[in-house]
Amino acid sequence: MRHQLNKFPHQPLPLEVVCGDGLYLELENGKRVLDVTSGTTSNAVLGFSHPKVLNAMRAQMDKFCHVDINQWQNPMLEELAELLLSQAPRGLDKVYFCGNSGSEAIEAAMRLAHQTQYDRGEQKRQWFIAREQSYHGATLHAASVTDFPLFEYLQGVTPDKIAHIPQHNSADHCAGGEDITAYTQQSIRYLEDKILELGSENVCAFVGETMLGSLVGDVPPATGYWQGIREVCDRYGVFLILDEVYCGLGRSGQVYCCELDGVTPDFVCVGKNLGAGYAPLSAVITDVAKETVIANGSGRVMHGHTYQGYALGAAAALAVQQEVHTTEMLDHIAALGKHIAASLQSELGDHPFFRNVRGRGLLQSISYDCPKQAEFSVSLQRQMFENHDILINAKWHRTSLTPAYIFDQDIMDRVLDIYIETFKSTAQGWPS
Ligand SMILES: Cc1ncc(COP(=O)(O)O)c(C=O)c1O
Incomplete structure (x- = not known):
């Protein structure tokens, strides 16, 4: 009997990888496979053996692999934060190193949004709105804003103040020549209608992937969609959380995909390709106004993980992002x-x-x-x-x-x- 609990117990075991070499994976059966998926889930953006990244990790390992970021200062995190902000949408000037996975970044952004609303006296704002057919991750909060048939069994155990509006998918909805401007306006109206239905004083944030990603398959938003959504969010004091775990950090040809849409969100979530498969790391990009509210309110961020700002991940991410930026x-x-x-x-x-x-x-x-x-x-x-x-x-x-x-x-x-x-x-x- 094998000792691992298999995710797919009915499927044969996958082949073993002997080594990763640039764009290729060498398998136990002697095959050398060209990987056009970047590590199956599009994380390995610099391939599997980038010398600069591996050297940066070796140098970090000679110092330490991790130290607690609340107890000790790691200057490499500040350097990485500065780099991540260097091409961030105008107005974003803070990086919160929240954990290791993309799901943790979504979770952290939702927590930061809630705490900011709470600390500024808007305690009733507990609802999150997301879109149908979206994927935001595996933790229960990230799963609750996700809309994925496989997750239906979770109903009842996920947080319940979550509402969904229709997805924004002009590739499908306007394929037959429908008016894209009218469709975009309708997509924006869905959000406004939902906010009004829930009571605007009760809504914390809207969460969406900047570009529909791994469930729907790479559908960019129509021109003006995110700007319209931003206006609606501003009108009702609702935060905008953009999920760029999949489409961010260079994937779109911009460091931040939302740059192509001319919008500044309140929170941008990145992960996956931050450490690019060399070591895990995730982050939430936001602005100093949120930090000030929290500093003057609860006085501290009410969230934390043992491995947030993981030092080996920071070393890998810095080397990766220096190549990407x-x-x-x-x-x-x-x-x-x-x-x-x-x-x-x-x-x-x-x-x-x-x-x-x-x-x-x-x-x-x-x-x-x-x-x-x-x-x-x-x-x-x-x-x-x-x-x-x-x-x-x-x-x-x-x-x-x-x-x-x-x-x-x-x-x-x-x-x-x-x-x-x-x-x-x-x-x-x-x-x-
Ligand atoms: C858009 C999006 N958000 C969040 C996540 C969750 O990231 P992770 O699997 O690292 O937790 C993913 C993962 O595929 C994703 O594609």
């Missing part, structure tokens, strides 16, 4: 993303199965109009893996290309050629 890298991400989308559109745009390619930067998803979409996805993924040693993401109605930022165009072109060929040949024998 450069014009050269961000321009490369934006250009390669556009190249992926344009190549797929030009080669598959007229194919009867092709629905759309959408995303920002190096998060690109391809969805289809064909029967048995989930099986089609799995078939593409399996063939890419078994016949070409290439790993791509496949979920329900789509496949996704979420490569590491260090992919170059030649390698990407090889992946695209194989993907396009596999798409066409699979479609040939598919029931229509």
